[in-house]
Amino acid sequence: MKISILNGHLLDPASQLDKKQALHVADGEIAALGRAPAGFQPDLEIDAKDCIVCPGLIDLCTHLPEPGREHKGSMASETLAAVSGGVTSLCCQPDTLPILDNPAVAELVHQRARQVNRARVLPLAALTEGLAGKTLTDMNAMKTMGCIGVSNGNRDIANAEVLRRALEYAASCDMTVFLFCEDPDLKNNGVVHEGSLATRLGLPAIPASAEILSVSRALLLAEQTGARIHISRISCGDSVAMIKAAQTRGLPVTADVAISHLHLDDTAVDEFNALCHLAPPLRAESDRQALIAGLRDGSISAICSDHFPHDVDAKSAPFSQTEAGASTVEHLLALSLKLVTDKQLSSMQALAALSCQPAHIIGLDLGRLAPGLPADICIFNPREAVTIQAADMLSQGKNTPFEDWTINGKVNHTLVNGRPVYPA
């Protein structure tokens, strides 16, 4: 299929291209920017007037409910939600049921993704069996099955010896280790950030030191083992500073932040708002500012959705008995663009953190506009407003903390592998 995208403004952070230009797609790949190749006869012309044409978004952290939690969502519903927001590649955590800790489950995920055939689904393999933090998985076998890295889901590894060996082994397999840093002892069944609000509400709290201690341990072991680590979803300002210092020392460490943590702080859980029960917890306003500054100076190189769709019952209970997570993938782009509107980031910075930079972290040549690359493309109108309403969401999980927020950035078209997937 040949497609010409006309009248749009191309924004490509990888090449710093920022120019009104056409883009042509043939046989799943980007064929040309600007003038069409000789004799190019498009089957479809997309008018991208008033729109930005950019690489499809790469989301480094999603929790797909299939297999195992189909009451929360399916591969079909969640990939549709993703492409409706311009997300073309979804890295998914291994916290499925059964846990993605062996090649068979990896194949099952791929098979379901192929059947649905909408977004790229890039699974992360479990770092330890059952995510229990004790025994290493057959990670190399899962790598050959297409897993793009290893992760222990939302469960930090308590035993430092196990983490050390896991990092060494993953490094031998040349796999990036995605780490969620939250010391389980300091977490101590906490559900919100330790601060004056948690104290007033009487909710069990997670101190910032739970994350900071774990990040510092991870950096130390990464330095010792030579492993490539990616610290997923940091929430504390002090973590940003430590990661920045490690990068300055030349350590191959990267980090991302979840979109909710760039917009909300711990006060959002006031009145026991379970929709703001997240993992890691929303931190202090100063942490939020430090996370944005980290994106600006490059110490944090990606924004992820940390998409976690839930059924209604999962959020309907006294706060600490609710499940953590927010359904965010379809608003990832618009919420990131809000940081541009709010003059916190440039549009190049925001888009880089959603395209070429996450692509670099997972080691795939995606996330940029260049001839010969897979045509994963997002076309959005940066001035068209969207009002977030749970009832309108395509994700089966309606658990958004951003109900009634009106933000600019409406996605009009999404292409994956040169094929229009939204609208289909």
Next chain:
Amino acid sequence: MTQTNIQLDKNGHLKHFLSIYGLDRDLLMRILDHARSFAGVGERAVKKVPLLRGKTIVNLFFEPSTRTRTTFELAAKRLSADVLNINISSSATKKGESLLDTLQTLEAMHCDMFVVRHAKSGAAHYIAGKVAPHISVINGGDGRHSHPTQAMLDMFTIRQHKPDFSRLKVAIVGDILHSRVARSEIHALTTLGVEELRVIGPRTLIPTGIEAMGPRVFHNLEQGLEDVDVVIMLRLQHERMRSALLPSEHEYFSLYGLTPQKLANAKPDAIVMHPGPINRGIEIDSSVADGKQSVILQQVSHGIAVRMAVMAMTMGTLADTGTATESGHED
């Protein structure tokens, strides 16, 4: 803070009683005034008033309690309401769905009020957000969050002895971290405008950021008691002992147990309070608990009058005029 206060109806009257936070001084004073008018009811030959005749009140206790449940039950009966006591072990309601199912089942029986006690913070707010519009919810204690009727009966007791809150120095001593009573008392005392509020305890039992709620923090009991008018001792749960929080009962008592010698640091006419049940020899010496400065047993009898007031006010059977605003006390 612009969120609507679910405790108040659109006219600013008390609809649910979930936490002291969010209620203003006028409303708290009205509760105390109404409680005073009910205080005599228990001494009459016929210990009843007909304010809640025909109403059904359910004591919904997800956590065991004798004293609180009994005083709520007595309060409801003295208001002529029908009372149903339901004790639900927390194991039967691990999931939110079944909590909601329990509520809906009870609603179908045409109840008018739930008095809720639950081990999880926010449970009463959650329930108040889910019940049918005609039902009022009273928080009988939720997790570490709030125990507003206990706080109000303590305010009532203080007022009996020391009528002018603005001239009082009050100290709350012990396990602040796990105490819903302490949190509610802190809000009540700051809203009522005491001159000075202190919390006293080891660092392990003082939660982060408590200063934002108003009190000064002390870790030394003698210093903290200096010149205070009211000493509120908190119960120390046995499970806190011999953990990473505290080494031993002996060590705790030697540092934070209220003995006559330590009490001598307070004003000579200071009163000593405790929400009960007391641990003699752990947080308080028997000679203090039973001494002339102790008002612990008065607290229990005031509990009935205060709960009668709150029940009648939330059911709208008392004249409760005036505006109760959201602002209350900001932290």
